[in-house]
Amino acid sequence: MAGRISRKELKSDKFALEVEQTVDFVTEHRRELTLYGSIAAVVAVVAVGIYFYMGREHMVRETALGEAIQMQEAPVSPPSSGPRLSFPTEEAKRSAVTKAFGEIASKYPRSSEGAIAKYYLGSIAADQGKMSDAEKLFQEAANAGDKDYGPLARFSLAQTYFAEGRPADAEKTLRDLMQHPSVFVSQEQATIALARGLAPTRPDEARKLLEPLRSGGGTVNQIAITAYGELMGQQ
Numbered sequence: 001m002a003g004r005i006s007r008k009e010l011k012s013d014k015f016a017l018e019v020e021q022t023v024d025f026v027t028e029h030r031r032e033l034t035l036y037g038s039i040a041a042v043v044a045v046v047a048v049g050i051y052f053y054m055g056r057e058h059m060v061r062e063t064a065l066g067e068a069i070q071m072q073e074a075p076v077s078p079p080s081s082g083p084r085l086s087f088p089t090e091e092a093k094r095s096a097v098t099k100a101f102g103e104i105a106s107k108y109p110r111s112s113e114g115a116i117a118k119y120y121l122g123s124i125a126a127d128q129g130k131m132s133d134a135e136k137l138f139q140e141a142a143n144a145g146d147k148d149y150g151p152l153a154r155f156s157l158a159q160t161y162f163a164e165g166r167p168a169d170a171e172k173t174l175r176d177l178m179q180h181p182s183v184f185v186s187q188e189q190a191t192i193a194l195a196r197g198l199a200p201t202r203p204d205e206a207r208k209l210l211e212p213l214r215s216g217g218g219t220v221n222q223i224a225i226t227a228y229g230e231l232m233g234q235q
Contacts, residue, residue, distance in 0.1 A: 068100035115144030
């Protein structure tokens with residue numbers, strides 16, 4: 001792992017600077033250390049230094065992502081004298097948000113924060129009707145392997161497939177999510193999304209999916225009843 005860190009990056013951090021010095025020491029005295037059986041202890045020191053360096057990098061990524069999400073949630077309204085963030089126009093907001101998430105996705109492509117940034121960029125592209133861009137970004141976010149946002153990206157990817165006229169791909173994705181529920185995508189959510197997507201061409205299958213969800217209570221029950229009513233109204 002230390003080989004991936006440049007000397008310039010190492011010198012930007014106290015812990016990382018210690019790692020650099022330790023690595024240099026090991027390189028220059030490897031034979032002596034081996035003779036005295038101490039190399040394992042030195043490697044442990046290197047590992048601790050790298051651990052602190054990576055922890056600091058994680059905090060930087062989290063801060064950048066939090067700021068980008070704040071932009072995404074900020075209202076479009078006239079400037080105020082208070083500390084509340086706002087944008088004068090939708091275009092200004094979209095430009096700032098896209099830039100913020102784009103920088104995170106580009107700078108940290110293999111991190112969870114990078115995957116989340118790509119998910120948000122995919123949502124922005126979908127809102128603009130750029131379905132091919134949305135599909136690419138959602139797929140990249142899903143492939144990143146984040147246990148929470150990965151399934152959410154696949155859920156959005158399925159919606160993109162429906163919009164692109166690819167119901168078979170959408171159904172395959174949603175049925176897999178139904179079998180593997182997660183924090184952000186429950187089995188019921190995936191089922192309702194699949195029923196809505198299949199309703200125009202396979203209403204009987206859609207009705208079969210919704211029927212079990214109509215009983216009981218709670219938000220899922222109400223959404224299922226609404227979707228079922230919409231389906232019946234289309235016939």
